[in-house]
Amino acid sequence: MNEAAASPNPEAPRGVRSHARGYLGFLRMAAGRVTRGSPGFWIWTVGLLVVVWFGVDAWAKQVEQGMGVTGMTDHVSWGLYIANFTFLVGLAAGGVMMVIPAYLYRDKDLHETVILGELLAIAAIVMCLLFVVVDLGRPDRALHLVPWIGEFHFPSSLMSWDVIALNGYLLLNAHVCGYLLYKRYRGETPGRGWYLPLVVVGIAWAISIHTVTAFIYCGLGGRPFWNTALMAPRFLTSAFVAGPAFIILILQIARRFGGLTHGEGSIRTLTGILRVTIWINLVMLGSEVFTALYTGGSHAATTHYLYFGHDGKEALVPWMWTSLGAMLLGALILFLPRVDRRRGWLDLACVLVFGGVWIEKGMGLIVPGFVPSALHEWVEYVPTPAEWKITWGIWAGGLLLYTLMLKVALPVMTGQLRQKP
């Protein structure tokens, strides 16, 4: 967030140094603010910290004993970590569905709440980076991935593109959020030049992070299940399901506990988006399944395994039908007129489609790319307790980060928190 600190204010004739001091003061205030709270706040954060602890504990043991503590094998060499990584890139990109209406269509209500989506992008990207780190066999060599310090294989490796895309997106959002909150906190009008161009770049960047992530998989000729041109569009669509669904839930929590007064209109807009994207996602899924199963042959092997199993191997079958059922049910509920009046139905739909997409992107997409393996061997993958602990640990860490950021951002946005003159 430091580039905002160095930015001179276009309105007030103040020096860079004064703003650097001011921004540090803002960060100090934020640090103080997140260490004070109601009993409910403490139960929530300490609860999350306990889950984080189990994750850290399991990860330290994984590093010490080797990746053999996971359920992954040379046949299924990516599992729960990369599945969650992929899903969370989508969640980070999904926030852009708030940014587009807020800035390009000048939706007033969304303009007041869009910061929730931008902060979500920060938390989600941090989780993505953590999921990559825990998946590395040699986390001590992570610096090899850093341009100039290591050997950055750009542009050949799509993973090097992803390093740029994800970290760039993190910086963009950190700057925009930091700058806007700082200005609000001081009661000053943000200088449009200092954030608007970056918001526009951020919209394109959001599309790019998920496209590049899809290209990691669909560019591999040796994995027929992934080698489909529909991969990137499907990734984006499912991102625009998971993102809005999550934010609708967060908006309601923020209205109830965070003193957010806006958000009614945002929920309506996002519900409208969700109503469309979930069906596009289902159509694309159906198109993939039809193409594979009707054609038959070896290209259908994975799809058939996913939904019906293969020769008694059925580890993914319950996941897939749960996902399909949840997405279909959520999509149908979203058509009921009552979702606009009764929030319980909307919440249920959001949880269903969010969970459905999480399964579809993880167990339904990353894992089956390896089943059957390149030499058509059938080896199934079942995550171990260590993998689940690390996975939930990272999710808890991300939620904790998001909570703390919201704890500062919400009162600043609603005007309850202002710098004393």
Next chain:
Amino acid sequence: MKPVCACHAKPGAISRRTALKGAGAMLGAAAFAKALAPLANWAREELTVEEFVQKHYRELDAEGLKQVLARHERSALEDYGAEVTIGDHRPREGVVFGYALNLGVCIGCRKCVEACHRENNHDRPGRGSYIRVLEMEKGSMDLEKGNARYEGLVPREGRFYLPVQCHQCEHPPCVDVCPVEATWREDDGIVVVDYDWCIGCRYCEAACPYHARKFNWRKPAIPKDEINPDQSYLGNRIRPAGVIEKCHFCLHRTREGRLPACLEACPTGARVFGNLLDPSSAVRKVIDHRRVYVLKEELGLKPNFFYFFD
């Protein structure tokens, strides 16, 4: 922001709330320190500063490389109790290695698998090897009908056998996808891995259509007297945990003019190895005079590994 709650009214006095928070924070910090203890343990035992700052193989100068090789020889002695020699075998001018395999005579005995296991210092409990043999149904080249877990007497009626190892592609997708250039194709066509540079992301393992890459899920376990002491930095030296490995055409042998271990172990003479640039080499004779089949040729990766039939 100044605290405004009542418990902070008396200046100088530590309130109950502050004390509670302080105690909680200390407890939490201690708990996390305990959770991280295995990490510290691992760093102490497995990591050295030299290794942490070590450069990429292709950027090491002669002196730097000498020190690295000496360090690995020392750690083989410390960790495994074995005296080994780790060389740096470089490609020879005018050589591109190729391999041909006669499917007509292979009987699926897996002697090559075993030879690779011993020659290349594979993990013993994991039964590691760079070669997988598929038992195929006669009348089909469809890998879907193959079975890599066959047992019992071979060759079985109605079956033929398809050994698969790294095809040393001219356009290796595994090399393209590596985010840190830890793997590359050398001038003699052998695709190698710098085990000291690999970060263990396993993208290459996903990219390979021949299932040729293997990951070290744990630190390899090998009894002292089973360790092959004749080793090479980019070849068969004992790999660290958490990195990728693959078939390197036994470069510690072939770059010295010897034959790969899998070929020497084959009892039927199904394996033919040699220099593709030399028209009189055995492998060139096979390619020039026999009918040759390339596995998954449609992927366009141009392997230097060929199958032929009698």
